[in-house]
Amino acid sequence: MRIAQVAPLAESVPPQLYGGTERVVSWLTEELVEQGHDVTLFASGDSKTSAELVRAVPQGLRLGGVRDHTASLLVMLEEVRRRASSFDVIHFHVDLLQFPAFRHSSAHCLTTLHGRLDLPDFHPIYRAFPQMPLVSISRNQRLPLPEANWLANIQHGLPQGPAPSNVHKRDYLAFLGRIAPEKRPDRAIEIAKRAGIPLKIAAKVDPADQDYFDHVIRPQLNHPLIEFIGEIGDHEKRDFLGNAIALLFPIDWPEPFGLVMIEAMKEGTPTIAWRRGSVPEVVDEGMTGFIVDSIEEAEVAVRRAVELDRTAVRQRFEERFTASRMASSYVAEYEGLLEQSAMMVPHPWREADASPTPLNLMVTAPKISGDGASVSAFHRPI
Amino acid sequence: MRIAQVAPLAESVPPQLYGGTERVVSWLTEELVEQGHDVTLFASGDSKTSAELVRAVPQGLRLGGVRDHTASLLVMLEEVRRRASSFDVIHFHVDLLQFPAFRHSSAHCLTTLHGRLDLPDFHPIYRAFPQMPLVSISRNQRLPLPEANWLANIQHGLPQGPAPSNVHKRDYLAFLGRIAPEKRPDRAIEIAKRAGIPLKIAAKVDPADQDYFDHVIRPQLNHPLIEFIGEIGDHEKRDFLGNAIALLFPIDWPEPFGLVMIEAMKEGTPTIAWRRGSVPEVVDEGMTGFIVDSIEEAEVAVRRAVELDRTAVRQRFEERFTASRMASSYVAEYEGLLEQSAMMVPHPWREADASPTPLNLMVTAPKISGDGASVSAFHRPI
Numbered sequence: 001m002r003i004a005q006v007a008p009l010a011e012s013v014p015p016q017l018y019g020g021t022e023r024v025v026s027w028l029t030e031e032l033v034e035q036g037h038d039v040t041l042f043a044s045g046d047s048k049t050s051a052e053l054v055r056a057v058p059q060g061l062r063l064g065g066v067r068d069h070t071a072s073l074l075v076m077l078e079e080v081r082r083r084a085s086s087f088d089v090i091h092f093h094v095d096l097l098q099f100p101a102f103r104h105s106s107a108h109c110l111t112t113l114h115g116r117l118d119l120p121d122f123h124p125i126y127r128a129f130p131q132m133p134l135v136s137i138s139r140n141q142r143l144p145l146p147e148a149n150w151l152a153n154i155q156h157g158l159p160q161g162p163a164p165s166n167v168h169k170r171d172y173l174a175f176l177g178r179i180a181p182e183k184r185p186d187r188a189i190e191i192a193k194r195a196g197i198p199l200k201i202a203a204k205v206d207p208a209d210q211d212y213f214d215h216v217i218r219p220q221l222n223h224p225l226i227e228f229i230g231e232i233g234d235h236e237k238r239d240f241l242g243n244a245i246a247l248l249f250p251i252d253w254p255e256p257f258g259l260v261m262i263e264a265m266k267e268g269t270p271t272i273a274w275r276r277g278s279v280p281e282v283v284d285e286g287m288t289g290f291i292v293d294s295i296e297e298a299e300v301a302v303r304r305a306v307e308l309d310r311t312a313v314r315q316r317f318e319e320r321f322t323a324s325r326m327a328s329s330y331v332a333e334y335e336g337l338l339e340q341s342a343m344m345v346p347h348p349w350r351e352a353d354a355s356p357t358p359l360n361l362m363v364t365a366p367k368i369s370g371d372g373a374s375v376s377a378f379h380r381p382i
Numbered sequence: 383m384r385i386a387q388v389a390p391l392a393e394s395v396p397p398q399l400y401g402g403t404e405r406v407v408s409w410l411t412e413e414l415v416e417q418g419h420d421v422t423l424f425a426s427g428d429s430k431t432s433a434e435l436v437r438a439v440p441q442g443l444r445l446g447g448v449r450d451h452t453a454s455l456l457v458m459l460e461e462v463r464r465r466a467s468s469f470d471v472i473h474f475h476v477d478l479l480q481f482p483a484f485r486h487s488s489a490h491c492l493t494t495l496h497g498r499l500d501l502p503d504f505h506p507i508y509r510a511f512p513q514m515p516l517v518s519i520s521r522n523q524r525l526p527l528p529e530a531n532w533l534a535n536i537q538h539g540l541p542q543g544p545a546p547s548n549v550h551k552r553d554y555l556a557f558l559g560r561i562a563p564e565k566r567p568d569r570a571i572e573i574a575k576r577a578g579i580p581l582k583i584a585a586k587v588d589p590a591d592q593d594y595f596d597h598v599i600r601p602q603l604n605h606p607l608i609e610f611i612g613e614i615g616d617h618e619k620r621d622f623l624g625n626a627i628a629l630l631f632p633i634d635w636p637e638p639f640g641l642v643m644i645e646a647m648k649e650g651t652p653t654i655a656w657r658r659g660s661v662p663e664v665v666d667e668g669m670t671g672f673i674v675d676s677i678e679e680a681e682v683a684v685r686r687a688v689e690l691d692r693t694a695v696r697q698r699f700e701e702r703f704t705a706s707r708m709a710s711s712y713v714a715e716y717e718g719l720l721e722q723s724a725m726m727v728p729h730p731w732r733e734a735d736a737s738p739t740p741l742n743l744m745v746t747a748p749k750i751s752g753d754g755a756s757v758s759a760f761h762r763p764i
Contacts (some may be wrong), residue, residue, distance in 0.1 A: 057506075070452070071507035074482060078510050081482075100456060100463075100483035124439075125453035128460050 001334060004090040005029045005051070006080055006098070007043040009072050011060040014048070017231075018204065019060075020259055021114040024156050025093050031159075031327035040087065042076055054079065073097050084108070089334040096122065099129040106131040107341035110151065110333060113137070116256050116277075118144045135333065138278035141256040152333050155282070156257050157326030164242050164268040164314055172198040172227075173302065174244035174269070176237065176260050179205045179213045184274070187250035189220050190295055191272075195302045197225070199248070202240050204231040242267035246289070246305040249273035250298065258282060261289075265317040268310035272301045282321075288313045383716060386472040387411045387433070388462055388480070389425040391454050393442040396430070399613075400586070401442075402641055403496040406538050406708075407475050413541075413709035422469065424458055436461065455479050466490070471716040478504065481511040488513040489723035492533065492715060495519070498638050498659075500526045517715065520660035523638040534715050537664070538639050539708030546624050546650040546696055554580040554609075555684065556626035556651070558619070558642050561587045561595045566656070569632035571602050572677055573654075577684045579607070581630070584622050586613040624649035628671070628687040631655035632680065640664060643671075647699040650692035654683045664703075670695045 005028065011019030014026035025041075026049070032039045033050045041047065044064075045055035056076035061069050077098050080090060084105060092098050092111040102109050112135040117123075126134070126148045133151040136142045142150060173195075175188040185201060192199035201221075205213045221228050232240060241247060247264040248271075255277035262282065264271050271289035273279045283289040287308070290301035319325075387410065393401030396408035407423075408431070414421045415432045423429065426446075427437035438458035443451050459480050462472060466487060474480050474493040484491050494517040499505075508516070508530045515533040518524045524532060555577075557570040567583060574581035583603075587595045603610050614622055623629060629646040630653075637659035644664065646653050653671035655661045665671040669690070672683035701707075 066503045068501075068503040071478060071504040074478065075506040075510040078482060078485075096453060096456065100460060101485075103460075103483075119450075121448045121450040122453040124457040128457040 001331070001338075002038045002086060002088045003032055003040070003334065004080060004083075004087045005032075005039060005041045005043075006076070006090065006092045006094055007041065007047070008094050009044050009057055009060065009069055009076065010062045011044070012046040012048070013041060013043040015060065016046075016063065020257075021093055022060075023259070024114070027157065027159055027323040028327055028330065031157075031323040032331070035324075035327060035331070037331070040083075042080055054083075070097070077101055088338055091330070091334075096125045099125060099132055103129060103131065106133065107337060109133065110135060110330075110337065112154070113141070114256065116254055117141055118254055120144075133337070135330075137257040138281050140254060140278050140281065143254075151336075152329070154326060154329045154333070155321065156259060156262065157321050157323040158259075158262055158266055158317075160318060160322045160324065161266060164266070164310070170243055170245045170306075172200050172244055174241055174247050174264070175199060175201045175203065176232075176240065176247065176263075177203055178209065179203045179217055180209045181212055181216075182251065182253035184250040184252045185217055186220065187252075187274075187295065187298070188248040189217075189223075189226055191248060191250070191298045191302060192225050193223065194295065194299045197245065197302060199226050200240070200244070201226070201228045202230070202232045202236075203228075237263060238267060241269050244269050246302060247271045248298070249279070251276050251279070253277065255279065262317060262321040265313055265321060268314040270305050270308045270310075270313055272298055272305060284316055288316050383713070383720075384420045384468060384470045385414060385422070385716065386462060386465075386469040387414075387421060387423045387425075388458070388472065388474045388476055389423065389429070390476050391426050391439055391442065391451055391458065392444045393426070394428040394430070395423060395425040397442065398428075398445065399615075402639075403475055404442075405641070406496070409539065409541055409705040410709055410712065413539075413705040414713070417706075417709060417713070419713070422465075424462055436465075452479070459483055470720055473712070473716075478507045481507060481514055485511060485513065488515065489719060491515065492517060492712075492719065494536070495523070496638065498636055499523055500636055502526075515719070517712075519639040520663050522636060522660050522663065525636075533718075534711070536708060536711045536715070537703065538641060538644065539703050539705040540641075540644055540648055540699075542700060542704045542706065543648065546648070546692070552625055552627045552688075554582050554626055556623055556629050556646070557581060557583045557585065558614075558622065558629065558645075559585055560591065561585045561599055562591045563594055563598075564633065564635035566632040566634045567599055568602065569634075569656075569677065569680070570630040571599075571605075571608055573630060573632070573680045573684060574607050575605065576677065576681045579627065579684060581608050582622070582626070583608070583610045584612070584614045584618075585610075619645060620649060623651050626651050628684060629653045630680070631661070633658050633661070635659065637661065644699060644703040647671075647695055647703060650696040652687050652690045652692075652695055654680055654687060666698055670698050 005025055007013045007025040008021050011022040013022045015022045029039055029041050029049055029051050039051035040054060041049045041051040042054045042056055044057050044060045046059040047053055057072050061072060073094055081101050090109050110133050126145055130149055134149055135151055136153045137156060139153055173192050175185055177183055179185055188199055241264045247269055249261055251274050257278050261271045265288050271283055273283055273291055275291050275293050280291055283291055285291050292298045292301050387407055389395045389407040390403050393404040395404045397404045411421055411423050411431055411433050421433035423431045423433040424436045424438055426439050426442045428441040429435055439454050443454060455476055463483050472491050492515050508527055512531055516531055517533055518535045519538060521535055555574050557567055559565050561567055570581055623646045629651055631643055633656050639660050643653045647670050653665055655665055655673055657673050657675050662673055665673055667673050674680045674683050
């Protein structure tokens with residue numbers, strides 16, 4: 001199948017540092033190539049992929065210092081539109097900006113919504129373009145927009161990777177992510193103190209959250225059980241999570257998915273998580289972790305987590321949360337779209353693609369071979 | 383002529399408080415109606431106009447607490463597209479979001495760019511959609527994008543209003559606008575102190591500029607010549623400007639137009655302005671003000687400003703900067719577009735308007751008569 005993946009441009013695919021959406025797009029893209037599909041990835045020029053890469057901008061916009069991404073995204077979408085007839089399916093990961101230009105091509109398009117949907121700012125658009133098929137990443141994510149055009153609910157997946165080793169000495173609880181009020185690191189600290197078990201906090205502090213860190217969290221770090229180790233890279237996560245008794249995920253917001261829960265699961269590590277957002281859909285209660293509603297329940301859960309079968313946790317990960325499972329779920333939806341649109345005459349691309357004016361900006365470089373990636377660039381700095 | 387005016391949604395048209403673009407859209411719209419055109423204004427529901435009002439959202443988004451305007455704007459643009467065949471010309475004031483949906487209709491479209499163009503974030507889009515006709519508000523504004531598709535340069539205009547009275551006692555310099563580093567209120571204070579003339583500062587302080595106000599400006603306010611009177615409303619501006627010896631406009635950024643200069647001119651008040659952005663195109667040196675490059679030059683200019691003929695300043699305003707002149711300039715461009723597109727067959731709307739799916743969101747209310755405004759609403763809160 002000829003598939004286009006259209007990534008956000010904030011970070012490269014995969015991202016150099018943070019960037020949940022770009023990581024998922026990378027895992028999905030690589031897995032689709034692995035499964036034999038003809039995949040084109042629209043992303044920033046510093047992305048790395050075994051698919052064909054169309055470089056929409058030279059580098060990820062955040063590290064490139066571009067604050068407003070709208071123009072870059074619209075230009076990428078225009079390039080996608082002009083190449084649309086080369087694809088059977090176009091899979092967008094950029095929220096809503098593509099709706100106007102692809103309104104005639106909805107039969108070939110799919111949009112995964114990666115963010116929270118409880119902010120009303122965005123609601124009008126889903127009603128104005130009701131034909132655009134949407135994919136949620138949890139059932140809970142849909143709640144604010146139950147009547148949108150939901151085609152499927154597809155949970156994220158990770159590359160399966162090697163089985164976790166069994167030689168770890170597990171003597172601490174883990175908190176991994178951002179220091180932010182809605183992530184509730186303060187709850188994690190309280191749970192650890194009550195349980196008398198060390199807590200390691202591996203987290204970055206965004207500028208927006210510096211005040212919260214300085215005034216709420218930093219004063220609590222001066223305790224023998226609490227260790228703040230700062231931001232860690234992807235390659236350190238495996239040990240950090242795999243060596244922990246449990247991941248604490250005491251969130252206080254409608255988390256649309258929560259990748260870190262399945263990253264822990266992959267290492268055989270259970271999660272103790274608050275009953276918010278996607279949590280009950282990701283954690284199998286009593287098997288891959290515990291879902292709690294209070295500090296007291298969390299304290300009990302920490303003691304029970306030691307007894308969970310870590311091999312079963314890993315097995316559940318392999319059953320439910322691999323990139324392979326995610327890719328197969330998406331392919332099933334792509335095929336469903338193709339079957340439906342095969343009944344339509346004429347091919348809906350034709351109209352969308354009928355631009356009277358050539359887009360003279362778009363200079364396509366010859367394909368570059370080498371390290372498995374072919375690259376075409378249409379970005380020209382102005 | 384059947385004309386659509388498409389306003390930003392941040393503020394109502396005209397705005398309740400600040401909002402330069404929305405003020406200009408209001409003046410242009412009212413003047414076009416006055417000149418006998420059939421005008422439809424797409425704007426927030428709390429707008430007031432003698433044109434037909436299409437209410438894109440219930441109220442201006444900033445005061446309505448909506449932070450991300452993208453979805454609301456795209457929905458409004460979709461409504462414009464669906465009604466496009468009712469208009470001879472569509473005039474956009476919303477920057478760039480309309481380019482994808484109206485790429486086939488560029489012959490009937492016009493976009494006035496109201497902001498600065500020296501930030502590279504937005505440059506890619508003007509190259510990707512080179513067919514979209516653009517209007518600048520100063521020649522200087524164009525400098526970062528000289529090769530964009532500039533159709534015309536049309537300076538802003540104000541309603542002419544009554545002639546300024548001549549009974550004012552003029553004994554102070556005026557600074558009007560925002561307290562912000564690029565507006566350089568510190569320069570205004572220094573000029574006043576050197577000249578020994580009182581300065582009245584009528585300005586709001588945005589949250590983003592609170593630090594600058596507290597640390598740079600506030601310590602300088604404790605001086606017998608300096609008076610900070612805070613934010614003033616539109617109705618107070620006339621006296622504030624008309625009673626001043628001169629307006630100080632010591633900017634340090636590429637101001638695309640600078641409405642306050644022509645607001646002063648309307649009251650017969652000259653402007654002393656730094657040579658940045660649009661200033662040399664707006665101020666007639668030695669007639670409606672002085673253009674300077676230093677504090678020393680400004681000090682000299684202040685003394686000379688008293689000698690300027692205020693009737694001549696007002697007369698120059700009437701010649702160059704009325705809403706009537708602005709509207710006539712736009713109508714000339716609209717007519718140019720119509721002549722060009724009349725040579726095209728088929729009518730370019732047809733394709734753009736050929737949506738296979740009805741947009742079931744759009745509920746058009748019956749026209750409401752009363753106070754000269756007819757209103758249709760398509761917004762439904764979700």
